[in-house]
Amino acid sequence: MSSATSASKPDASGTTPKQLQDIPHLKLSDGNEIPMIGYGLGTANFKRGNKEGLDEKIINDTVTAIKNGYYHLDCAEAYGNEAEVGVAIARAGVPRDKLFITTKTSCNPGDTIEAALSRSLAKLGLDYVDLYLIHSPYWASSPAELQRRWAEMEAQRDAGRARSIGVSNYLREHLEAVFAAAPRHPPVVNQIEYHPYLQHDPDGGGGLLAYLREKGIAVEAYSPLTAVRRAAPGPVDPVYDRLAKKYGVTAGEVALRWCLDQGIVAVTTSSSEERLKQWMTRLPTFKLTPEEVEEIAEKGREKHYRGFWTNKFAEDDRR
Numbered sequence: 001m002s003s004a005t006s007a008s009k010p011d012a013s014g015t016t017p018k019q020l021q022d023i024p025h026l027k028l029s030d031g032n033e034i035p036m037i038g039y040g041l042g043t044a045n046f047k048r049g050n051k052e053g054l055d056e057k058i059i060n061d062t063v064t065a066i067k068n069g070y071y072h073l074d075c076a077e078a079y080g081n082e083a084e085v086g087v088a089i090a091r092a093g094v095p096r097d098k099l100f101i102t103t104k105t106s107c108n109p110g111d112t113i114e115a116a117l118s119r120s121l122a123k124l125g126l127d128y129v130d131l132y133l134i135h136s137p138y139w140a141s142s143p144a145e146l147q148r149r150w151a152e153m154e155a156q157r158d159a160g161r162a163r164s165i166g167v168s169n170y171l172r173e174h175l176e177a178v179f180a181a182a183p184r185h186p187p188v189v190n191q192i193e194y195h196p197y198l199q200h201d202p203d204g205g206g207g208l209l210a211y212l213r214e215k216g217i218a219v220e221a222y223s224p225l226t227a228v229r230r231a232a233p234g235p236v237d238p239v240y241d242r243l244a245k246k247y248g249v250t251a252g253e254v255a256l257r258w259c260l261d262q263g264i265v266a267v268t269t270s271s272s273e274e275r276l277k278q279w280m281t282r283l284p285t286f287k288l289t290p291e292e293v294e295e296i297a298e299k300g301r302e303k304h305y306r307g308f309w310t311n312k313f314a315e316d317d318r319r
Ligand SMILES: NC(=O)c1ccc[n+]([C@@H]2O[C@H](COP(=O)([O-])OP(=O)(O)OC[C@H]3O[C@@H](n4cnc5c(N)ncnc54)[C@H](O)[C@@H]3O)[C@@H](O)[C@H]2O)c1
Pocket: 039, 040, 041, 042, 043, 044, 074, 075, 135, 168, 169, 191, 192, 222, 223, 224, 225, 226, 228, 229, 250, 252, 267, 268, 269, 270, 271, 272, 275, 308, 317, 318, 319
């Protein structure tokens, strides 16, 4: 099973806040380590339309995030901004081995994983990614297709072009299909929407979290701030507010800590430098007790909300 560590990544660039040393890392079942706060490029910063040329705002926001210690970047070919991220990585000047870069393949019909990863690496200006994910299982029409694609993912890990490989938005049934083929390199991560109003096991997910634990698959939570924003107001508000007051932080920081304190990586985002700084400096300074984690979970189970992979994506609420 993957486990949280406080392993630090000492930095040589001089741009890193001291607090980065305290951002926890999670040990994945393949032995690699992932920073438990990720900066997402898929909501506030995805590229709208088929715009030609580089979007300077995306580049600048990403440089700002990296310079504030967000060394784990969550990209995808579908976000249309890997070239901007590549420029930002080069401009930020942080050594490659200090960064943790994830991207995702859409598994478009007629495409191969090898070709998709080659395109992503070229845009990112990298020769490997730290984590390569299959963005969703919804392109597949049979278990055999999921198995064939997974074998292609394994080949990329063997080739050293993806240090770790995983999936996103997979339900238990999709993972069972992958495991039925006895993979040589099982998925080490499932990136899923996760917050108090979508805890999966009571959501028809068929014991997804328990299954992930059993298989040693780490959870990455995307949209961890849903209960303080898209789905607010709701039953967790008074608990978030009480704990925010207790720890001298914002409700958003309590929401992020709720993931970390369950050993779950939080993939969040913001284009506000002030907020990014606040998260990076304050998140390592407090911890929820197991009772507080459970209190939020219990209140969260009173409401259901899913923002992504419904028939309609969450409203565009870029901030
Ligand atoms: N794999 C997938 O299918 C998938 C789906 C959705 C998102 N993602 C990834 O996860 C990342 C994060 O997703 P998200 O944006 O939904 O995460 P999130 O829930 O953390 O929301 C982040 C947003 O909340 C805003 N915000 C932060 N603090 C706030 C506050 N106190 N009050 C109000 N608003 C506040 C931010 O400015 C930002 O726009 C994406 O960029 C993407 O990389 C992946």
